[in-house]
Amino acid sequence: MENLALIDSFSEFKDDKLIDRVTLMAILEDVFRNALKKKYGSDDNFDIIINPDKGDLEIWRNRIVVADGEVEDDNAEISLSAARKIEPDFEIGEDVSEEVKLIHLGRRSILALRQNLISKIHEHDNTNIYKQFKELEGEIYTAEVHHIRHRAVILLDDDGNEIILPKDKQIPSDFFRKGDNVRGIIESVELKGNKPTILMSRASPLFLEKLFEQEIPEVFDGLITVKKVVRIPGEKAKVAVDSYDDRIDPVGACVGMKGSRIHGIVRELGNENIDVINYTNNLNLFITRALSPAKVTSIKIDEVKKRAEVILKPEEVSKAIGRGGHNIRLAGQLTGYEIDVLREGAEEDVELREFSDEIEEWIIAEFHKIGLDTAKSVLEHDINDLVKRTDLEEETIQEVINILREEFEE
Incomplete structure (x- = not known):
């Protein structure tokens, strides 16, 4: 069968869920028109009829009949004697439609055509995957560990899409085995050489914010707003929350009875210490809360230089600074002020x-x-x-x- 190459290529992809019938027909026509341009110099006078259900293809070349010896363009014109070999009653000036068999394109062209078809469908798939994951940027996604490399973990989702979790996007305490399910946010999606590169992150502050949305119903419903999240992955985080409903205690709702609500989030983040803080427009009060668990005696703020001088009792200083300086560093990031700690007296x-x-x-x-x-x-x-x-x-x-x-x- 002369269109066997087409049928083989078509059957290989006709069940691909990413390709609808109209798109597939457009790809097939585009591939064959490119082949015709290479063979005949132009595809303007060709009609291509595709039956995607059966894998059938018809190509018809349309030419005008001219007198013998007056053919100037073999592709657009046909001599009267040649036309009458097709139908004996053709006259000069009439249009002749002649079917072009695939075999006329040559074996090499058919092989190239098949490869071009496969390439175009892969390209279409990759574009669809790119669009799909581009819409998921900043959202939580789950995939399975497929391969563990030195600088990254390679994940596969249920559809076989490859997702990369780089080492610097992991929580330091993360430890994965092949087959483990991993949650993170889709941080970025890029097309590199027509192939989508999908990066996941577990270290981003946005991952913690999305976990709050996922695990705490009041945040999901919009009753509580997460104003800002800062974190040192795997070590400590501070989350400022607010509610426009005075009847709701945003911190209490997020933490839950005896920490029941936030416990799952802490466990997901490798026992990261999470301080949940009531947001306020009162800068003095916000800085005081941000330095929790330390108790602040007084604050002097320079709004121009974005600096805050905080006075504490000597026994509160180490609490304000925190292990490794984490507490004061995160408090500064949360409030946007550089905080200087001074001892009282x-x-x-x-x-x-x-x-x-x-x-x-x-x-x-x-x-x-x-x-x-x-x-x-x-x-x-x-x-x-x-x-x-x-x-x-x-x-x-x-x-x-x-x-x-x-x-x-x-």
Whole structure:
């Protein structure tokens, strides 16, 4: 059968759920018109009739009859004698429609045509997949671990679509085995060489926000609004929530009785510590809440420089800073203000960062990690205690103490 190549190609894709009948017919016609252009120079005078149910194809070439010896364009014109071999009663000026068999295109053209058809259908599939996942950007999606690489986990969804979860988009404590179901947000979708690249993230603040929508009915229904989310993946997060209904306690609704509602979210994020905070337009109050669990004594705000100077009792400083400085860093990100923590009654004290020309920044950062951010707060501690609580050498700490003592001796 002369259209066998077409039937084989068609049967390979006719059940593809991504391709409707009209689109498939358009692809088939486009592929054959390209083949005709290569063979005859133009496809303008060809009619292509496709029956997708049977895989049948008819190609008809339309030419005008001209007198013998006056044919100038073989593709558009046919001599009278040649026309009368088709039908004996043709006259000059009439139109002749002649069927073109696939075999006339040549074996090489038929093979190329089949490859072009497969390529066009794959291209169509990829475009549809791209559009499908582009609409899912920022939404939670679940897929199964297919392959684990050093820099990424390759996931497959139920339709066999490949989704990439890069290492830097994972929570540090994530550990996956082949066959595990993984949840994350579709962070980005790009077409690279006609193939869609779909990236998932579990480290994005948006993933936590979407988990709130999914797990807490009042958030899903819009009764509670998630105003902002900041997080250090796997370590700590702060979520500011608000409600326009005074009868609803947004924090209580999100956390649930004894943490029942938020427990599933915490578990999904590798036991990430989540602080849920009542949002307010009162900046002083918002910064105070953001520094929870520390209790703030007073706040001085510079709205121009976007800085807040916070006074706390000495025993509250380490709570405000948090382990590894996580609490104060997230509070700053949540409020949009750089927060400076000062001890109550330490007005004559000097912040460590004022000594940055004499003490290296990484050394100052080590003291900040254990809640010591002023000169006096360091001098109050025994050198042996500082060696135990920091990653600094005794010699380094002694040099710092000498520098700080000189400041007050002056």
